[in-house]
Amino acid sequence: MFGPPGSGKGTYASRLSVKLSLPHISTGDLVRDEVKNQTNMGKHINEFLVQGKLVPDTLICQLLQKRISQPDCANGFILDGFPRTIPQAQELEKISTTDLVINLDVPDEVIVERLSTRLICRNCAAVYNERTLKPRKEGRCDRCDGELYKREDDRPQVILERLEVYRKQTHPLLKHYQAKNLVRTVSNRQADVPPERIVEGIIQLIHNEAA
Numbered sequence: 001m002f003g004p005p006g007s008g009k010g011t012y013a014s015r016l017s018v019k020l021s022l023p024h025i026s027t028g029d030l031v032r033d034e035v036k037n038q039t040n041m042g043k044h045i046n047e048f049l050v051q052g053k054l055v056p057d058t059l060i061c062q063l064l065q066k067r068i069s070q071p072d073c074a075n076g077f078i079l080d081g082f083p084r085t086i087p088q089a090q091e092l093e094k095i096s097t098t099d100l101v102i103n104l105d106v107p108d109e110v111i112v113e114r115l116s117t118r119l120i121c122r123n124c125a126a127v128y129n130e131r132t133l134k135p136r137k138e139g140r141c142d143r144c145d146g147e148l149y150k151r152e153d154d155r156p157q158v159i160l161e162r163l164e165v166y167r168k169q170t171h172p173l174l175k176h177y178q179a180k181n182l183v184r185t186v187s188n189r190q191a192d193v194p195p196e197r198i199v200e201g202i203i204q205l206i207h208n209e210a211a
């Protein structure tokens with residue numbers, strides 16, 4: 001799943017994961033787990049996370065490699081938030097193959113609106129929104145009843161930095177994948193389109209590829 005922060009990568013990937021029976025791997029979640037567990041790496045990478053900067057390639061590739069070597073990834077997986085730089089894409093090519101890149105095209109104003117009203121489950125990392133995707137019970141996760149919180153990097157100043165980082169370091173990767181004819185773009189110009197509708201569109205795209 002490819003796209004700027006707040007384009008819905010995690011929201012759609014978690015639903016696709018259930019429908020396609022493939023693990024959803026979010027490198028953002030892997031990073032936040034390291035920070036939460038206060039590992040040595042976690043202490044080091046937190047400074048990048050809170051400033052909206054990218055974690056160094058070698059560290060993020062290490063986390064990804066460890067995760068995809070787990071048995072549940074043997075038949076494939078959905079990546080969310082990786083790769084984000086050309087060296088990461090090159091590293092990925094050494095350890096796996098990429099079947100399709102779903103590029104989420106969402107305008108900046110929708111992104112800023114979405115991220116500033118986003119809520120995350122502290123327990124299972126499910127994504128909600130105060131306006132467009134409310135939980136059934138205020139402040140609690142529908143799936144696991146975990147506490148919902150706002151990510152520290154979803155503050156307006158950090159959102160702008162993350163968008164800038166996306167533009168400079170990640171967006172150029174699209175060309176890399178376009179040259180391999182792997183990119184399929186899904187446009188979502190409004191903030192309140194139900195995620196299920198977008199997910200159906202993505203599944204259709206995947207079926208068309210397989211046909």
Ligand code: AMP
Pocket residue numbers: 005027028029031048049052053054055056060080081082083084085088153162
């Ligand atoms: P995300 O949850 O995908 O928005 O990621 C949150 C933060 O984790 C990013 O702003 C980066 O600091 C870090 N991060 C996640 N994935 C990567 C990656 N592939 N490369 C570098 N840093 C990453």
